[in-house]
Amino acid sequence: MIGEYSGFILAGLGGGAVVAALALGLVLTNRATGVINFAFGAMGMYVAFAYFQFRDNGDLILPVIFIPSRIHLLATPTLFTALLMAVLLSAVLGAATYWLVFRPLRRAPALASVVASLGLMLYLQEVVRLNFPTGSAATVVRMGVLPERPVRFLGTAVTANRLLLVVFVVLATVALTALFRYTKFGLQTRAAAGSQKGAMLVGISPDRIGLINSMIATVIAGIAVILIEPISGLDPITTSLLVLPALAAALLGGLSSFAIATCAGLGIGMLQSLILGYTVRPSTSWIPEWVPRTGLQQAVPVILVLIALVWRGDALPDRAYLVDKRLPSSPTPRHVTLWTILLVGATSVALLGFDAAYRQALIVTMVSALLALSIVVITGYVGQISLAQLAFAGVAGFTVINVANDGLPFPVAALVATLVATAVGVVVALPAARVRGMSLAIATLAMAVALEQLVLSSKGFSGGVAGRSAPRPVLFGVDFGISARGADNFRPIFGFLVLGVLTVSCLMVANLRRNRTGLRWLAVRSNERAAAAAGINVARSKIGAFAVSSCIAGLAGVLLAYSTSTLSTNSFMVIGALVALALTYLGGIASIGGALIAGLLAQAGLFTLLANGGTDGKAGTYVFAISGLGLIVMAIFAPDGITGAVRQGAQHLQRSLGIGAQPPQQTLLAGAGAGAGAGGGTGVGAAAGAGLGAGAGPGEGEPHHE
Amino acid sequence: MSEVVLQVRDLSVRYGGVLALSSVSFDVADGQIVGLIGPNGAGKTTCIDALSGFTTPSARNPSFSYISFLGRSIDRLSPQSRVRLGFARTFQSLELFDDLTVRDNLRVAAATPTWISTLTDALWPKRKVDAAVEEVLELLGLDRFAEDRPEHLSNGQRHLVAVGRALVGKPKLLLLDEPAAGLNPSETAELSKLLRSLPDRGVSVLLVDHDMSLVLGVCDQVHVLDFGSIIASGTPEQIRSDPLVISAYLGHGSSGVDEPAPGAGSES
């Protein structure tokens, strides 16, 4: 019986080893800097690309844009020189990311480091796509490092490189454990992790500790990804997302144990391989048809993470929990009626006046804004980082298609689907109310992966890769369908339907924000203990907010289903959820205006079209990379997003023009205000430039974020 | 005798291996201001945390009521449920909602939500004027700052906002954790005037502070905590002359001076 599966188990050693190596790096950086780096897989991915390029022709390709990135170093690279180059390169990369990105964010809220590391991940993915000749893979011969001949191990055939990879990871684990236990540097790292103040007072520099550990971690990640290439291949997106199972392993080790993280990583790899082997076996008939086989394999590790996280969580933080300061400011919505009339009016004119291409972009913008609005509610107002919003949208999207195809009329089907999404949101919120900060981000990410792999990928639910189509929405004999029969011409009437839903949603969110519900949300975001002391049921507030936000996400999913000819699972992949959060942050995560700007910036939204139209599509070349950098810069310097920068600029302008009732003594400062106002204006311009990028990626194979 | 609002019996709290509060018992009667004093680390904040539901008592006998409020055991209630029964508390570090204006800080605490209120809040655009909020703003002289954020206020005003947030829900019992910390003498005098007016408004008070002149000046009854236990109880006059109290603050006078100085608690 065992023998039947031992092949699968051993085949999983390779994948498990790379997960373990990344988990080691995550544990190391967390222990030394307190940061969880979502871009860790992407960093390893870049190093591996650089290694194979160098090994092939001696060219070092740097992760830069605009300036020449290719340096010819050696005419005849050898295995040794190439590996040496890879080690040095990863060390430099680790040092640079620590110093430039994570060191400034040491004391920032979890949201800022999540967004910054997402920005780094997007940037690295895009730089690899731009700078490496991956499109024509034939130009690079990927020369593997380890021998690939099969050997017999425990009576089963397995390739040598898998076993050697495990040896590498185990050696790294032993080395790190020894480093931490027996060296002065390890002692200092453990000390700094225990008490940063204590460390500084005895003369230990936390920056030096963070820098060195970040370098070591990146070297391990880089080498592991280089070694895994012959087994798992190398791809900017897939390889970057190896960080997810690695997070699972690291979390099982409490983000502090190297040995447990490694064992968990290897275990996850073998378990995945075993599940795959078991489920593809013809005799495995008890698993229902609708359960996606590969999904089961992906979902198991994240479900483990979820259990670990929730088990450790607590309903209220204890006295020692540091309250995140410096959250993005959330101003009370003002002039709501005026804004509504202006925006609805302008959009209506645009829907009627635009040609089909622009009308399509406008519809995409509105649907994306709706999804962003759901993120504003849960993450901006309540401070709960949710990466599951896109999955809620997906659930609603396929639900509406299924129930409508079963004969439910349009508005009822849409309502049912939205309610289903809301219910799923509440179910997700029940355990999520017990964790906070970075842990919540990971928990919701895990649930998003579980939903994607088990539900959205289910053939019976979503039609699998082929996708499904919704029937035309007809209400009281009026056809709201997006396309004229047979032709794809984006009818304005569908645009008005979307506009109506978006307007009502925005108004309701504005009302909630101005009423006591919104105050309670902001109170929970600001300080959970004080909120409880003010009589607020913190868990119930969070669950209520999850319900509202998943309801809005569900609406977005329903509209998305009606707006495309075929809805496929690709629209709801996890990377899209990360991009959606990042765009909303860019727009301004704690205001309705921020959601609308995020919609404009969305891929295939208005900005993309304008940018590509103005430059014959050339604007798309660098914009994704710039947007990644922009996210990092925004996370560090402008947590209020574009709307915040605009608001500040407007305030400065107002002050310098003498508009508004300023106390007399402040007129002295008018000159300074004008100067600062000009500064703010530059900020807006820079932000808008970055935003442009985020929307207008070339994005082949890049899923829509909506 | 007036009615007992809060009855604490045999309350113990353990943090790790340390017994932070050890079998503490006392009462707060209706309309009373009761003071809780003691050196730093004596367990005062722990006591407020336990009373308001933020810390779980270590000994838990389900048939015994450790904390009773208006004759009802509240040992198992969550913090927010205790608030709804008529508890209110402040924090040593104030813990104001920095994102909200002063008025909104108070509005948050003013009413209990229902499941329906989320729905009505979504549909109804108008901000309702809340009489209770406006009344407290006026009482504390905060109406001029109602639309300012707490960060723009002085330290004394911020303390008043914290007290206001606790008062706005019309509590029966107010637990104040070092409300005078960092206040200047005139602000402290204002505070003590305010505290004295509370019993007339139907609010009983448990006051934790280091400012001896404040505590001894406004309280009807004072309990002295040291190393988690109550070492003395009595009227301010009795406490002032209690040798145990003096030694708790000044150390056991085995060396040095014969007549210990009656200094106040002194941490910064």
Added chain:
Amino acid sequence: MSVPQVSPTEDPILRCTGVVAGHDGLAVVNGLDLTVGAGEVVALLGANGVGKTTTLLTISGLIPLLGGSIELQGRDLEASRRMPIGGGNHSARSQQVLDRARSGIAHVPEDRALFFDLTVQENLRLGLKRKSDRKHGSLGRKQAPSQVEDDTNQGEHQLDSSEILDQVLGYFPALTGLLDQPAGLLSGGQQQMLAIGRGLMSQPKLLMVDELSLGLAPILVEQLLPVLRTFAQTTGAGVLIVEQHVHLALAVSDRAYLLRRGKATLSGSSAELSADPDLVEAGYFGE
């Protein structure tokens, strides 16, 4: 004030002149003058919130100095870098803390900032200065070396790390049997000993202990305070303590400052101050 001002030591280890300090640019300490001489134990007294802890944090560099000057053995600690108000430059500030720790200031903060996961021995070892810092040890090269400083310098050259450890364990014999225990499992009193011991491992020129008796049984406090006395006398270092038990603090210190509203309103020799308890009480209440 009726108590005569004690003449400041001629070559003080620490001299604070007109110090203004506080969190977020808000001055809690406002114009504090203070000196700690070689071999002297100085107590900082005062009611809650008057700025005693803030003073220590400012001296060790954990919060920025807003005005005035702090000198360690005649060298202006702020001369090299001035922090912007609000201290936006976190990295530069942390560098400042490191510089001061390495140049001979040991600060035992209120929360003790121990490394709970590490053993007692590891905690102590981390207190050791780097070899290079140990050699160049003292920084006041400009001034004429006093007798005391000569002694400490000789001590530094002679001792290796295990000898320093023995010396510190000599002050706190109770820690000897606990060397392999994680610090987190120690009792409050043992933790306080460890925190002070870790500070002593660096052979500081100035040892600052905040709230020494916090959460400790008075009997323990009575054992700990004389250790500081012995340390100051044998090494010639300065000791600055913040202590809420006025009586004990005055018994062990040479001089004391009474802080009120961010200023020293009363200072004098401890003997004089304890002889006149009413004066101290008046200092607390300002009446």
